[in-house]
Amino acid sequence: MSSNDRFAYLLDLYVAGNASLQEREELFDLLASGRYDTGLGDHISQSLADSQVAGAELPPHISQEIVRNILDAEKNTAAIIPVSRNRFGWRKMAAAILLAAALATGYLLWRPQSAGSEFSAQIKGKTHQQKNESDSLQQIVLEDGSQVTLHPGTTLYFPAHFSDTAREVYMDGSAFFDIAPNAHKPFLVYGRHIITRVLGTSFLISTDPQTGNEEVSVRTGRVQVSENTRVVKEATALLSPVIITPNQKAVYEPGKRALLTTLVSQPQLVRKEVAEEKKQPLPAFQYDQKNLDYIFADLAKAYGIEIITDNPALEKCLFTGDISGNDLYTQLKIICLATHSSYELNGTRILIKGQGCE
Incomplete structure (x- = not known):
C-alpha cells in the first residue's frame, strides 16, 4: 500500500469512527507533516460525492475553501490554546477534528440557500x-x-x-x-x-x-x-x-x-455619454494616412483604456481605413492586420506588439 493510499485509508477509518488509538495517532502525524495537503481536497470532494446528501454536488471552490480551513487549523488553534509542551499534539487533534466536521457537515454549511x-x-x-x-x-x-x-x-x-x-x-x-x-x-x-x-x-x-x-x-x-x-x-x-x-x-x-x-469582454465607448450630454460628435474612427500613435491615442480616449506599444517604431506606422461600426477588439485586429502587428491584454492595458515600419 502506497503512502497516499495509507493516508486515505486512515482518513476513512477516522471519519467512520473505526480508527484505533494507534491508527488515529498515525493519521495525526500524517496531517501534521503537511505532505498530504495537495490530495486532501480530492479526498474531501470524493467523500462528499459518495455521500447520500440529496442533490449534493460539491463545486470546486467549496472544496478548496474547506481544505484551506483545515490547513489553517494550526494557526487558528494556536491563537486560543496556551503555549505548552503539548501544544503540537493539540494542534494535530484540532486539525483532525475539523477535518471530520468538514466531511460530515461542511457542504451543508456552505450550500447556497444559507x-x-x-x-x-x-x-x-x-x-x-x-x-x-x-x-x-x-x-x-x-x-x-x-x-x-x-x-x-x-x-x-x-x-x-x-x-x-x-x-x-x-x-x-x-x-x-x-x-x-x-x-x-x-x-x-x-x-x-x-x-x-x-x-x-x-x-x-x-x-x-x-x-x-x-x-x-x-x-x-x-x-x-x-x-x-x-x-x-x-x-x-x-x-x-x-x-x-x-x-x-x-x-x-x-x-x-x-x-x-x-478588461471586459466587450468594451463600450466611454465618450458616448459625454458626447451626447454636450452634443458633441462621436469619434468617427476614420483615418487617412495617420500614425498609429495618433490612432491609439484616439481609441484610448474613446474607450478609457490605456494602449501601449512594445516598440516605438510601431507608433510611426501609417494606417488608412474606416473602422467605425466595429467593437474595439475588431478595430484593433484590422489595424494590426494592416501593420503586421498584434495585440494582447496586459492586465487593464492593451499591449501592441510588432517590428514597426520603415
Whole structure:
C-alpha cells in the first residue's frame, strides 16, 4: 500500500469512527507533516460525492475553501490554546477534528440557500428581500433612487431605510447596479467573497455558479473592490483593494483568494455619454494616412483604456481605413492586420506588439 493510499485509508477509518488509538495517532502525524495537503481536497470532494446528501454536488471552490480551513487549523488553534509542551499534539487533534466536521457537515454549511439568513443577519432594522424568480431581468428601485437589475435567480437583501453614513445591500447572484450619486453616503454591495464600494456609478456584479468566481465590471465611474472579511474568515486579508474604472473588471477566485483585474469582454465607448450630454460628435474612427500613435491615442480616449506599444517604431506606422461600426477588439485586429502587428491584454492595458515600419 502506497503512502497516499495509507493516508486515505486512515482518513476513512477516522471519519467512520473505526480508527484505533494507534491508527488515529498515525493519521495525526500524517496531517501534521503537511505532505498530504495537495490530495486532501480530492479526498474531501470524493467523500462528499459518495455521500447520500440529496442533490449534493460539491463545486470546486467549496472544496478548496474547506481544505484551506483545515490547513489553517494550526494557526487558528494556536491563537486560543496556551503555549505548552503539548501544544503540537493539540494542534494535530484540532486539525483532525475539523477535518471530520468538514466531511460530515461542511457542504451543508456552505450550500447556497444559507446565504439568505447570513445576509439578513448583517442588516440592522427591517430587512427587505427581493428574489427574481422569473426567466427575465427584473428591475427594482431603492429608496435613494438607485436602480438594480436582477438576473434570474438572484436575490437582493436591503434595509427599509439606509443608515446616515452608508448605503449597504447584500446580493446572492448577478445584478447590474446604477447607483444614485451621494458623495456623503457610499454605496456598498456585499457578495459572498467581495465588497464593492462606490459613490455613484453603474456596474455589473456576477457570480459563476460552477467556479464560485465573483466578477465586477464597471460601466461608468470608479469602483473599489475588496475581499469580504465578514464572510472570508482568514487570519490575514488580501494586501489591498483594487480600483477599477470603465471597461475594467475585477475577478475574485475564492479557491485561490486571488483578486485579479483585466478588461471586459466587450468594451463600450466611454465618450458616448459625454458626447451626447454636450452634443458633441462621436469619434468617427476614420483615418487617412495617420500614425498609429495618433490612432491609439484616439481609441484610448474613446474607450478609457490605456494602449501601449512594445516598440516605438510601431507608433510611426501609417494606417488608412474606416473602422467605425466595429467593437474595439475588431478595430484593433484590422489595424494590426494592416501593420503586421498584434495585440494582447496586459492586465487593464492593451499591449501592441510588432517590428514597426520603415
